[in-house]
Amino acid sequence: MRTFIKSWIPQCLWILRSPSRSFHGNNRLLTSQIISYYESINQCKKELPEYFNFASDVLDEWARLEKDGRKPANPAFWWVNDKGEEVKWTFEELGSLSRKAANVLSGACGLQAGDRVIAVLPRVPEWWLLNVACMRAGIVLIPGTSQLTAKDISYRLQASKAKCIITSDTLAPAVESVLPGSQFLKSKLLVGQGSRDGWLNFKELLVVASADHQCVKTRSQDPMLIYFTSGTTGFPKMVMQSHSSYGIGFAISGRYWMNLTPSDIMWNTSDTGWVKAAWSSVFAPWICGSCVFVHHMPQFKSEVIAETLSRYPITTFCTAPTAFRMLVQHDRLLFLSSYKFPSLKHCVTGGEALNPEVLAKWKIQTGLVIHEGYGQTETVTICANMKGTKIKPGSLGRAVPPYDVQIVDEHGAVVPAGAEGTIAVRVRPWRPFCLFSEYLDNPEKTAASVRGDFYLTGDRGTMDEEGYIWFVGRADDIINSAGYRIGPFEVESALIQHPAVSDVAVVSSPDPVRGEVVKAFIVLAPAFVSHDPEKLIHELQQHVKKVTAPYKYPRKVEFVQELPKTATGKIQRKVLKNKEWAKE
The missing domain is CATH 3.40.50.12780 (ANL, N-terminal domain)
Structure with missing residues (x-):
């Protein structure tokens, strides 16, 4: 990890100081100084500053640069x-x-x-x-x-x-x-x-x-x-x-995942009650001196998203994968193509895994790539597809400094490349300063979050030989059918490629023979609502068998009008799973 950090940080600083960036003169100094904390801390040259306050040490400094005319307008x-x-x-x-x-x-x-x-x-x-x-x-x-x-x-x-x-x-x-x-x-x-x-x-x-x-x-x-x-x-x-x-903690991801500078205007659609609002509507953009753009938007509406991106000079856009999916779903492609987003140059997402199909459609419609990132309430950005790096569709990207991210087994041992395990962050012998302090008043949960040398995210994944992380699913969402471990995201990604599927959620369903099987809850695209349901189910099952491993196909399918979602648009698989198992 130390070698990786030492080689990565100077590269970050070189990019930051490059005249090709939109920083000019002293405008770059504040972000450079904050990123330098990473360099010193990660190389164990010094500890965190004894005192730090975001309002006085960051926001007031940008106000001073603004007053001196050394910041974009x-x-x-x-x-x-x-x-x-x-x-x-x-x-x-x-x-x-x-x-x-x-x-x-x-x-x-x-x-x-x-x-x-x-x-x-x-x-x-x-x-x-x-x-x-x-x-x-x-x-x-x-x-x-x-x-x-x-x-x-x-x-x-x-x-x-x-x-x-x-x-x-x-x-x-x-x-x-x-x-x-x-x-x-x-x-x-x-x-x-x-x-x-x-x-x-x-x-x-x-x-x-x-x-x-x-x-x-x-x-x-x-x-x-x-x-x-x-x-x-x-x-x-x-x-x-x-x-x-x-x-x-958001200096690195703000600058190199979200690609923010003092010239940028960032719009993140997250509800204020969720941690993504802190990530992308407070700390990351303001560390970089960017403008935080907000639309009141009580409810998600594709029309409002498109009109706002078209009307205002927003350069960076962040929303949940489900929202991107809604923007590019089959019956909205023509609608989306009628809008132009003249200022938009960078898109990011997080909170749940992004379907490769959505990534491809957004690129076709807008010419822009969606840069996926991954983290938790307990962390800052753990891994991400950084600006300028190779993107592997379906991957969460690679580890973001100062994190050493690995895939570990039930004993906390690192597994070989390609093997499935728990996505984990190394906390021993050195605990990243940007990891949460504790689960307040719950020492048992705090202790249980660490196994061996690692903090466990509770998410399952794999890592390839190039260090890219691939999300499989929440540990409690994994479907174990007759010994086969199936991630719901894989099945959802396969189904969403079919033109009949407007939205989908996959959960486990009890089965007397296999213990549990894959069940898909599907919202149909309008053009397929009147189709014969039995024939359509068979067609969808065969489609999944062709797109992914045959054993992952949904043995049960239910067509629904809508899926339960959080206020920020994330699918609540747990609600569907609980109802399904309550029938047993």
Whole structure:
């Protein structure tokens, strides 16, 4: 690993300093300095800086360069909605507003450094403002999706011991319904136009707040973010990330996977409650001095995506593989071809595996390649298809420094090239600084995430002789049929190539002979809805046998109107699997 890092980092810095890039003069210095942390830490020349705060050490530095005229004129933040309303902030304006917001949190809300705050908000500008304000005040932010129910909110309030909750007037009633059991909660902050008894109004408080605020001096390893993430069993775990893990950790992937510079405008469609919003809508673009573009977009709509990419000068686009699939599905190809994306030059995706068929269709329609990356709430980007490197369709790419990524067996031993195992990150004798701190209040789960010298992702995969990682599936999604281990993604990728298939999810289904078999839930393309279902099922089964190994074909097929998905468009296989096994 050390040899790989030593050879890779100088190459990164050479590319960064190349005059062919859009950095000019001192514009490149900030990102170079942050990346230099990687070089020094990975080569064990020095430790992390004792103190680090993303707001003061990164955002305020970009504001200074902006003020001195040494940064392109792009705003730091650009928000739009479908009503034509816009909000734009420079780095200097973001700094001033976030200082005022920090004073609101520390003053009216009575919060201190180290206190925890739950923020459940849609894609509104205040979410970004409060992110930075929490960093400045040393407050630990806990983002949550607007899809949370009262039960979800209650569990998060109790488990996190949050002292404040920030939400919109839409979700405020759900919060109030669980207040009797929320003994740790001290204040409630409302974002929006309305007012409610017992709630502080953020907009009103921001108007009168002072912009004079001294950033808290946070240590590199002090907690900054907590994300609730679901496991295979039990309640969601709390993943704690430090100021340095995300604040410094996205420098490499931001620059070389997302290909970001201060001249770029990046649009990531993730919901604010999911970790991908932190990755691609906060840390990676702002480390690189890029503009964060946001469309309010309460629900995913292909038309809105296409129109926005066509209308605004977005250079970098990130969305989930399922969203890309919806954009290029058979009945939308003509629709997509009617749009031109004049500024778009780079596309990335993550969160689930990308079908090679989708990759190919997007390239045909737009001329652009989708660069897939892979990571978890517990990590920054583990591996990715970096800009300028060879892309193998269906692969997650290669390891991203500082990670040493391997495929290991059940004992934690590295398996040979081509053999299936668990995707893992080496943590001994040296633990990457950008790996999560712990599962908060759950030492057993924290300990169980490590086997031998490796942190286990829980995802199954293979690695080829060139170091490319190939995703097979979640360990708990793997279908073991009569001794054959089948990854649902492989079957889905085969099915999606058939013109009858608009969308698909594959799960295991109980079988008295084989233990479990492959079952496919398929949303048909409109032109095939009236076809004979039995004949179509047979045709699809034969298609899978031809495209992939015959034993992987779906022995059961069910046509459905839609598939269960998260707010960000990821298919919820677990929902389908649970229903299927409940029939047994």
